[in-house]
Every structure is written in structure tokens, then in C-alpha cells.
Amino acid sequence: MDMSLRIIGRVESSVKSRADAPKMEDEGAPQAVVRIDPAYREALLGMEPGKEAVLLTWLHQSDRSYLQVHPRGDKTREKRGVFATRSPDRPNPIGLHRVRLLAVDDGPEPSITVDRLEALDGTPVIDIKAIGRTYRSDEER
Amino acid sequence: MDMSLRIIGRVESSVKSRADAPKMEDEGAPQAVVRIDPAYREALLGMEPGKEAVLLTWLHQSDRSYLQVHPRGDKTREKRGVFATRSPDRPNPIGLHRVRLLAVDDGPEPSITVDRLEALDGTPVIDIKAIGRTYRSDEER
Numbered sequence: 556m557d558m559s560l561r562i563i564g565r566v567e568s569s570v571k572s573r574a575d576a577p578k579m580e581d582e583g584a585p586q587a588v589v590r591i592d593p594a595y596r597e598a599l600l601g602m603e604p605g606k607e608a609v610l611l612t613w614l615h616q617s618d619r620s621y622l623q624v625h626p627r628g629d630k631t632r633e634k635r636g637v638f639a640t641r642s643p644d645r646p647n648p649i650g651l652h653r654v655r656l657l658a659v660d661d662g663p664e665p666s667i668t669v670d671r672l673e674a675l676d677g678t679p680v681i682d683i684k685a686i687g688r689t690y691r692s693d694e695e696r
Numbered sequence: 697m698d699m700s701l702r703i704i705g706r707v708e709s710s711v712k713s714r715a716d717a718p719k720m721e722d723e724g725a726p727q728a729v730v731r732i733d734p735a736y737r738e739a740l741l742g743m744e745p746g747k748e749a750v751l752l753t754w755l756h757q758s759d760r761s762y763l764q765v766h767p768r769g770d771k772t773r774e775k776r777g778v779f780a781t782r783s784p785d786r787p788n789p790i791g792l793h794r795v796r797l798l799a800v801d802d803g804p805e806p807s808i809t810v811d812r813l814e815a816l817d818g819t820p821v822i823d824i825k826a827i828g829r830t831y832r833s834d835e836e837r
Contacts, residue, residue, distance in 0.1 A: 556756055558701040558820070561787045595787060597763040601780035608779075611790060615697055622738040636802075638749075638824035639742035646702045646736060647822045649752060649790070661777075679699070681788045683779035 560613060563598075564591040564666075564680035571676050573616055586657065587672035589680050591665040599661040602683075610652040611682040612674050617648035649681070650674055701754060704739075705732040705807075705821040712817050714757055727798065728813035730821050732806040740802040743824075751793040752823035753815050758789035790822070791815055 568587040570576050589610070591599065602608070621644035623634040637645040654669035667683070709728040711717050730751065732740065743749070762785035764775040778786040795810035808824070 556754075556820075557760075558703070558754055558822075560699040560701065561760075562699070563787055595763065595779075598777040598779045598787070600764060600775070600777035602777060609792065611788070613697075613699055619698075619702075622736065623741060634741070636739040636741035636743060638736075638739045639826050641825055645823065646704055646739070647752070649823055651750065651792070651825065679697075681699075682786065682790055684792065685780050685782055 560681050562592065562613070562679040562681065563595045563683075564589045566612065566672065566674045566676060566678040566680060568672060568674060568676045568678075570674070573675065576673055576675060584671040584673040587669055587674070589667050589669065589683075591667065593663065593665060596661055596665045599659060599665060599667070602656060602659045602661075602667065604656050604658055607653065607655050607686040608669075609684045609686065610650075610654055610669070610672070610674075610680060611684070612650040612652065613679040613681050614643040614648035614650045614674075615677075615679060616675065617643040617645065619644075619646055619648060621645060650678070653686075701820075701822050703733065703754070703820040703822065704736045704824075705730045707753065707813065707815045707817060707819040707821060709813060709815060709817045711815070714816065717814055717816060725812040725814040728810055728815070730808050730810065730824075732808065734804065734806060737802055737806045740800060740806060740808070743797060743800045743802075743808065745797050745799055748794065748796050748827040749810075750825045750827065751791075751795055751810070751813070751821060752825070753791035753793065754820040754822050755784040755789035755791045755815075756818075756820060757816065758784040758786070760785075760787055760789060762786060791819070794827075
């Protein structure tokens with residue numbers, strides 16, 4: 556079974572290092588652009604500004620060997636298993652980012668612009684998913 | 697950059713084939729068990745029954761070559777890009793499943809039991825994440 560991820564795009568962001576990165580997207584993450592690999596251009600059909608989506612990224616600066624961490628890096632707090640946290644250090648460092656689409660360009664240099672993204676400049680993007688029912692806020696159901 | 701996913705567990709479910717699988721988790725997905733690879737046992741520390749989590753799975757029966765699909769397999773609907781859908785057929789067939797933990801066993805044969813899961817028996821599990829702020833319902837914020 557081939558479980559190698561394919562990079563479908565890359566984050567372009569003002570967040571340049573892990574020290575700068577907000578820990579949660581409501582702590583000041585900036586607007587960002589995802590440059591989509593033209594090979595995946597057709598997969599953007601039907602994406603529209605204003606809609607919400609979940610971006611999946613590969614947190615390439617993470618350490619995959621960690622099984623336990625201090626929550627939010629705070630050493631005064633007891634260690635927890637990484638599966639009980641959102642730490643980027645974990646066996647498969649996949650980032651989940653709920654975003655709103657501000658622009659979608661499916662031309663020859665495809666890209667999407669999103670309202671806020673807590674991912675470093677250069678982070679590989681591995682998937683974009685329409686918001687499923689369970690992720691919608693109550694008024695959308 | 698090593699972007700090969702590691703299997704951290706496997707789904708044990710009564711859903712045995714893709715034809716049986718509900719398309720959305722509110723369409724009758726059953727309770728399921730995830731058998732965790734003992735190598736990742738320590739990563740369960742702090743997970744507790746009652747809490748919500750997001751499971752990430754590798755949808756191993758998917759076709760990674762699809763860029764466009766008929767929404768929900770309905771051929772009367774116009775094709776859309778896979779990134780505008782939740783189709784399992786996509787370049788990186790990662791499933792996102794919001795679940796509630798019913799039981800957590802971090803003993804020598806570790807497992808978690810979840811309330812409902814629209815994934816086939818045998819599906820590889822690649823990550824478990826605590827629910828982040830953006831996925832909580834309003835009353836929890």
C-alpha cells in the first residue's frame with residue numbers, strides 16, 4: 556500500500572519560523588496564499604470565495620519521534636500523549652486548518668487565498684476538503 | 697523530506713465494504729474500535745472517555761488518480777473538483793472523522809472505542825487529535 560503523501564500545494568505566508576507561529580488560529584494567524592501545483596488545477600472546480608474548507612498540511616518542521624509533550628510547550632504542565640493534544644510533534648505531523656476562502660484562481664498559476672492560517676511559509680499542503688456537515692456551525696445545518 | 701505515513705492503528709468495524717459505508721457520519725455510522733499499535737501506546741496518555749477527538753484515517757480503497765467527481769456519486773450532478781467535495785477519491789485519501797471517545801485502553805493491547813465512525817473495517821488510522829478550539833461547538837468555547 557502506497558502511503559506516501561503527494562504535495563498538492565505550498566503555503567505562502569508572512570509566518571517564517573516556528574517561534575513566530577501562533578499556536579491556535581484564533582491567536583492572530585494571518586491571511587495566506589496556497590500556491591497549487593498546476594497538476595491539481597482541475598481539482599479546484601467548484602471552490603468559491605466565501606465558502607469554508609479544511610486545509611491539511613504536512614508540518615515539515617515537526618519531530619515525528621515524540622509520543623508525549625508538555626501541553627502548549629509549558630514545562631510546568633504534566634506531559635500528555637500527543638494524541639490527547641494538537642502538538643505538531645507527532646508520528647504523522649498533519650496540520651488541520653479550518654479556513655474561509657477569500658479567492659480561488661484556477662488559471663495556469665492556480666492558487667487559493669484564505670482568511671487565516673497558522674502554518675509556516677513553505678509548508679506543504681496535502682489536501683483541501685469542503686466543510687462536512689459535522690464541521691458546520693449550527694446556523695449552516 | 698519523508699512524507700510516508702505511519703500506521704498508528706486500525707479500525708475494527710461492522711462496515712465491511714465501501715458499498716455499505718454511510719457517506720456522512722450522521723447517516724448511521726456505527727460504533728467502532730481502533731486497535732492502536734502498541735508502539736504508540738504512550739501517545740494515548742490523557743485521553744479520556746467522553747471527550748471528542750478527530751481521527752485521521754487512510755482511505756485505502758480510494759482511487760488517488762481522481763481530480764473531479766460527481767458529488768456523492770450522483771451522475772445527474774455536474775462534476776466538481778475533489779477539493780470542493782469530501783470524496784474519498786482524491787490525491788491524498790485522508791479521512792477526517794469527528795468522534796466521541798467511549799473507552800480508552802492504554803494497556804498492553806491498546807485501543808480506543810468511538811461512538812460512530814464511517815470507515816471500513818481494516819482502515820489504517822494515521823492520527824488522533826484532541827478537538828481544537830475551532831472545532832468545538834459554541835457552548836464549549
